[in-house]
Amino acid sequence: MTTSLFDLYKLGVGPSSSHTMGPMRAACRFARELDAKGELAKVSRVQANLYGSLALTGMGHGTDRAVLLGLSGNEPATIDPAVIEATVAEIRAKKMLNLAGMRRIGFDEPRDLHFERETMFPPGARTQHPNGLRLIAFDGSGNRIEERTYFSIGGGFIVEDGAETAFAGEKETRLPYPFHSAAELLEVAQTHRLSIDEVMMANECARLRVHDASANDEELTVRVRSGIDAIWQTMKGCIDRGIATEGILPGGLNVRRRAHRLAERLKEKEATGQPTDPLAPLDWVTVYAMAVNEENAAGGRVVTAPTNGAAGVVPAVARYYERFVTGADHEGIIRFFLTSAAIGILYKENASISGAEVGCQGEVGVACSMAAGGLIAAMGGTNGQVEHAAEIAMEHNLGMTCDPIGGLVQIPCIERNAMGAVKAVHASRIAQSDSEEHKVSLDQVIRTMYLTGLDMQSRYKETSLAGLALNVIEC
Template structure:
């Protein structure tokens, strides 16, 4: 059984896409590090990266070529100064040279050394083939697949599995529910036991709160950054405009002070919903601008979890509690693991139901727990949220993670809140559909869905909306 930690689902990355930016970045890192480990880095005189399938069809709009250059250069998505990304990649283009891992220069022209091939490789629509040649004429070749959520698989190898012996191993929500009924423990209690097979209790708390800080800072930055989004669609950032209407004449120097002030607001229902949309917009406008986000479970859906978490902290709880944040993220991450194990979190495999649908399901479950819901109500909320995302297509206009992706995060967050409210007012024993059934249905729907609606920009809105996007 594949064992997944909540930290496999929730991780820090750079926008705009976990499968098209973060995944290729990690694949390139692995390739170039394997060359260094073999003590051959100094012998490399040329390197080429081929991007296949969905990576080719929407790669430029998703910043895949940028991710490749940064990965080859030795930059890491968790630590790179996002303000320097454009400068670093522009230098590579102008100099027609790249410093592998920042230490070994080789000739490199992104127009010829990064090749976009629309055909699919056998294993997955997101294929990455890389080769490097040495001074002695040796050719080093590896193929990787970016399988969604930043996960990467090397061809010929099984996906890396965590071979930990968990106290409560669960492949499905039904198995998790059985553990809670047998032990009388909450889901959070079960998760704490499982997560401590990977990390200490202190490390779990520290890393989850670090994820929260990245989310919070991303929302803050998105609410305070005006202008147009990059890529050629000339989309205006809406989060700062929404924010100014909701909180005019405000001036906060630190994100933590800003969020604390939000907890003191008294809002009617309409204002609260506008805040939720503002939070979601802020994150995904940052994501579209190559900003730092938390993949949850993907970059394209990164706005849902922080929007719903902030909704709970600011408008339900009215205080910032570390325990609430930690429990929310643990529940959300755990629900995400079941979609990864039982279906997919890759839009190239399942459309946007695999991104926004999964994130909405994760958020609904987490919110329901924090609002005092039972284990069965938590499962019910997760099921309801996904049930009303089934069949959602991934059809980004111009191949950019902007239209309709940014608005979908707002819709996913609102649906999560609605799903939670329905579950909290219901008797889950009367439910006709289980979370296990909806996950299985989501996977069958993904298999039935045409490739036109799986992050290829060959159908739906991407086909009907005519836009002229300049080549990157």
């Protein structure tokens, strides 16, 4: 168990965690390692080759921009979205970039950035994942100084070719309550008479203790809670910006932002004192999810949950809990994020959260499962109900393809987040109403999702070669 809550929920920029954040992190790592090895001064040119889904949908997902920004020493968690456009424009206009932020070299995109659309995997690579990026540094005589191959495996996680684990931010730590499956998680919690969120809190504190052995349990708990609060505040800020902003999303599809208009209509109904619509809270769930993913599509600041393409589901359901559930409080929000992260970790470590690997069931489907289980925990449900809700949510997302029109994270991605958030609420309600005994376990549905994704034809996995991307005219 190597993934932390703060690996799963991390700050980034849109429009894609796998196609924008991952390549930016890989390119930045490559540039910084050149400096660390004392080779930066020798570099006169860098070439980037994109493969598989990165090549096929990379233009619409901003992969080209991400590589330029990463080579320039930028990280998705810290770059200011407001400077991205100007930074990329300057690189392109001058055909120069500041490698690792320290050495200016020429960079001519037609020569140095290749979309290898006919090649699924980097030649000679040991790792087989459809999001491949190969970076090569040359000296002034054209000799290769360094060559690295990376894979963006979903959620902003990257792994170097042949490596066994992703660069997630935290190395494996001895945890008080390790678990590798939902069954183990439930067993550990039952044995120690803990809720799932308590198991997660103890494990997250253990991760922090590695870096500060002198801190006591109370201090570490405060830090974890503060980190969760920061994530939640960023998510809420994203919702609010999405609701406040109007206009056309970038990319050429001319998709109009809708969250603002939908929110205004709901506010008007509430202000006129019309008879209360019992399903109005679900309309707000739709607005919250769409607001986040419109911000993501515009390249704004979002939190991976567990990916950018699915970033609207979890915050929409958390906002639903906060606003519409009687008795909602801050402790419930803490339980929500700890528990949803436990579920996300199970998918991340036992299956996949990459649309390019398993389709959108691995993105919106996983987010729906996380949010459903998190909502149960927030409302004080049992561990069994959490597991049941998470299983129900994924069971009804199995087989969902990833077919973004024009390679843009807009259609069907924005509405799909709204549907995923509503499904999460329904899944939690079914689990609450039912007994804890059910035929299909969360572990079984996670395994089924992964095998379904492997069986799915590759053109339905974030290539824009099939589905809606093929049958809807881009206009």
